[in-house]
Amino acid sequence: MIKVHLRLLIFMCSFSLFAQDYFPSNSGVIANNSNYTAFTNATIHVSPTEIIDNATLLIKDGKVVSVGKSVNIPKNTTKIDLSGKTIYPSFIDMYTTFGVEKPKRGGNGPQYGASRSGYYWNDHIMPEQDVMASFKYDAKSASELHKLGFGVVNTHMPDGVVRGTGALIALNNNADNAMRVVDGETTQHLSFRKSVRSRQSYPSSIMGSMALLRQMYNDAKWYEAGHIDTKDLSLEALNKNKNLLQIFEAGSRANVMRADKVGDAFNIQYTIVGGGDEYERIDEIKRTNATIILPIDFQLAYDVNDPFLASTLSLSDMRSWNQEPHNPRLLAENGIKFALTTHGLKSNKTFSSNLMKAIENGLSKQKALEALTTIPASLLGKSDVLGTLKTGSYANFLITDGDIFEKKTKLFENWVQGTPHVIANMNTKDIDGDYNFKLAGNDYKLTITGSTSKPKAKLESGDQTLGTKMNYSDDWVNLTFKTADSTKKAYVRIVANAANNNTLNGKAILENGNELSFFANKVAKKDTNKKDGKKKANDATETPFMSPITYPNLAYGFTEKPKSETLLFKNATVWTNEKEGVLEQTDVLIKDGKISKIGKDLSSKNAKVIDASGKHITAGIIDEHSHIAASSINEGGQNSSAEVTIEDVVNDEDINIYRNLAGGVTSIQILHGSANPIGGRSAIIKLKWGEAADDLIYDNSPKFIKFALGENVKQSRSRTNSRFPQSRMGVEQVFVDYFTRAKAYDELKKSGKPYRHDAEMETLVEILNGERFISCHSYVQSEINMLMKVAGQFDFRINTFTHILEGYKVADKMKAHGVGGSTFSDWWAYKYEVNDAIPYNAAIMHNAGVTVAINSDDAEMSRRLNQEAAKSVKYGGISEEEALKFVTLNPAKLLHLDDRVGSIKVGKDADLVLWSDHPLSIYAKAEKTIIEGVTYFDLARDQQMREAIKKEKSELTNLMLQEKNKGLKTQPVKKKEEKLMHCDTMDSHH
């Protein structure tokens, strides 16, 4: 048994781990080291749940031989005494791009076809991509990761919707890839983001990515079943990778839900890379059953010193700063399994401090350790060799001087596969303290701090502080200081050995060259313990403040979701939209979310009575054409996108939902944009502010799809003319072509023969069969006429023309076809095809017998659709009762929802608005907006919310100022922008 200096050990280890058995050696004899190494007297965290004090860890050939209190130590063992030290299994980061160069942007857009052949038709699907093909071990990054405690990382190519296989790499700086590559094919990676290396336009939105993934899975099945004669190396790879762990980079709470939804449809449970905002709707996240790979990229406090700039900061951004550090705790508390990752950090260096922050905010240390060791190991199927220090595991461990999750704890060494990586010399003596010494008759006081990390010295003589420089390594102190005589620039040098951590012993060389012996004694400290104790007590009582999470988690969100009530409105003017017309002095009772009674002198025991005298009640406003509350609007990557659906991208935290409620809107159709002739499927939602995206969508929602004609689809304002069609003539042919193919598809499907499931064709077949309705963006009469003719040719009916600004020119034909018109009240002059748009359009269509709605297509106008309806009174003399129907009953009819909403009729949904004045008047305000008996907007409550927002913002501002004053880093204020969507809006940065 020999006790050797650590450096020697490193030397030896590096030899023992190099070459493989069957490799020839031409540089000497093959000399394998078969010695054991034992780490004794340590506190060993064998696993997050098993801690052994005063234990021994015995390793050989990079693996753990045994661990425990009584370990049998063979004779050929090098022993390392770790008294007072702690051993942890090293960490695993299962989501990195370690050793992979950031892919470079390629090509010039736009491009509609694929760049490759022999692979899937879409460049962004690359399951065949093997990360090892572009992997280059990066020792420098590895060293950085060592400092954070990582020993093994999973890496992948971060590019594309399907990104191919990832590999598991041990961060062993003293080996080659033959040793380091723990597994060359561990995972398959997916995301919603396109490859930057290809300019292929599709998919250009998240919903497009979702649809593409679904089609890909269907195609893979079809391919596997042998229905495709040609080669598709992508699908082959996809089928081959099926049994690997599937990791989906979602990056936000909302996208976690979306990724999970895609996986569920194909019985695939993705492991999902989250966004750190999962806490906002933790129940939803829990329901996915997904394991989350969790980034801890916590925000810095904003610099709120300048009140002008600070005033632009949104409550939601301020809350993110405050709430995100609670995310890991909340996931743990809710039983959601997660692994931690450095992914998403702007600098890896913040990993440790952010981890500590998560722990300060209540994440248990055991959970933290699990999330860094056993959980990733088990997800990767490597529990037998990674994540713990059980016999047979890789000798991947950390040596610290205490609890690794404490700030003051030092990480000395990070061993990977039996190779040590020294981060700090653990044999360095701590010589911090105050020393007194005498030199040439003068008394000096020396204060040393940070001796084991960044040594610093302060030297005082009498009342003078002398300029001092200090070095300290290998127990030797070098000290240089300026003499007390300030007129001279002369220095005294000291070299001293710290034989123990109480004395310094050596010599001093004076400014004149004379050498004197030097001896300094440490002054015993008195108060330290007391101080520490006090501090600890403080820490224990201080639980960090957390802003309440609201639904949705931004200004005007609800801390507690409002509930359905029994409400009795008394003495209102009630606009029934039914044959009863407008009823004066009438009561309306709503109960269980439905309209229960309408009449005079109603009473109900449990109802909350609301005096509505002098006020008006109407059905909730329905906007047939809206683009609020969606994360993407256009999938313009192809001329047909029937496969995409807005239902996939409903955004429940759009403030415009609330603002629309304040304008009396209760239901909207979120239409796909108008980038292509065949657009995407709609989401028809109720504005149930606070509910999760999927719960906003109507139950048994009628199925709709957006079509579009004219300038937008023929890309009139685009600089490139590369996508068919470029004229109205071509637009017709797109429809004829697609419906011809859809018909053939349907026939094949009905014949019972095998057919390739095609989401696009499935959608078009629904149209042919009258199960899905078209709302078509349209302007000029020629194209309107054309689409009705195409529909006639294929024996179906166009449901709605939206915009339809020249509808008045073909109102008779529309009536004959049976199509409705959903138009603007007075918009025109914004592009060439609206030259003949007139505000009398609604009136003329209505008078011709067409069902007419007034819509917004605009998050501002939708807040005052009642006024837009009133313009039909002004332009064209429509009666007020009919005008109101343009924004209530008629859109309900067009959306096939008039059996549920759109009028005030017993049995219908209690979707109502209480107005302060005549509902068509510019002077009217919505006082209450109610959906299914729940008051989602209330003017009085809105006032209270404003006060609460102000209060919470000032509290958070104070906390941020405290951080800044503590000297912590801050970030500049940012101004949150709302993405305002119109028909033409394309997803950006995608």
Added chain:
Amino acid sequence: MKNLNKINSLLFLLCVTLGFAQQTPAPKQTKDFAIVGATAHIGNGTVIENSIIVVSNGKITTIGPQATTPLTRQAMDIIDAKGKDVYPGFIVANGTLGLVEVDAVKASDDLSEMGTYNPHIRSIIAYNTESKVTESMRPNGVLLGQVVPRGGRISGTSSVVQYDAWNWEDAAIKMDNGIHVNWPSSFSRGRWWLGEDPGLKPNKDYAKQVKELSDYFSESKSYNKGNKSELHLPFEALGGLFDGSKRLYINANDEKGITDAVNFAKSHGVSKITIVGGYQAGNVASFLKQNDVSVFLRRIHSRPELEDDDYDTSYKLAKKLVDAGVLVALEPSGQMERMNSRNLPFYAGTTVAHGLTKAQALQLITQNPAKIMGIDDMYGTLEVGKSATLFISEGDALDMRTNQLTHAFIDGRNLSLETHQTELWKRFSEKPIQED
């Protein structure tokens, strides 16, 4: 009774003749007329019920309550307006009508010139009197407006026009009397193409940009004091700011920007200052009042700028400023602002739902813009001696429910209320049903 018939037949005649005279500016007033029985909304905060208004030679010669105002019936047409409402023609502050015809058609767009400092650029010469968009203002009572160039740091020089003219010369009411500046923004966007976060971050160049503008003004002032041996067109154009012949309109929305802009203008000796936009002007209302700075308040029908802002922020801003005594007019800039300018009365109406009285709201689109633009000697109110630029509505013109014009006059000229749009309406209302 006989009189009434005469009026009716006269009205009929007017309608018929003018019906086909679309786009043709109305001829000069040749015969006096009186509007009898209407509620006259003066535009200065007062209302005269059951009024008589006499118009002669394009000017109002009499206005008062019917009870106390004698009507001398000599060679005068009588317009019976009992139960109706009369208003001064509405005025579009910071308008751009006539500079762009179709937003998305570049060839029809003369809104802004290249370059940063363009005070010499004159909007009036590009003003298209034939614009179909401008013509559509008249049926809503919007009869006058500013023609304002956009873009750059100094966009150019504006003029004020009336909306029924043969060319820009007879359209002009006041020529070249406003200089328009875009104040540097407090926030700027990251350069995403350089890998920066594209979000809005505090503008690091703010002070630099302000200084550059300030230096430009100083240079211009020096030039205008000198002998101008070499003509400098831009500096020349700025001259009017320093002698009070031109007004400085500064586009600024944030509290700090507004304050800095006002202090900047004052420090350069500019006496006539208007803030355009003024989203946060309410926070500095008393400062604006003290400094005699007026505000062209940004489009009332616009969304709150920040997520946390009150849903009615834009609706209620006018009330806050008016209560503080600031002179406020409403401006329409933003998406589709030209065609939307006809909704100016409803912007005013919305301020009533959010705090102002109807009379106060009316001032925002009549007397106040007239004062600010320097045309209040003739326009903006219904007062004796002023131009008969007014209209008659079936009811409250600030509410779309009742804004229904029967007559409109500019300088006493009886305007056509027909437009490209009404013509199409009539034509297609009568289209025979076509069989497939």
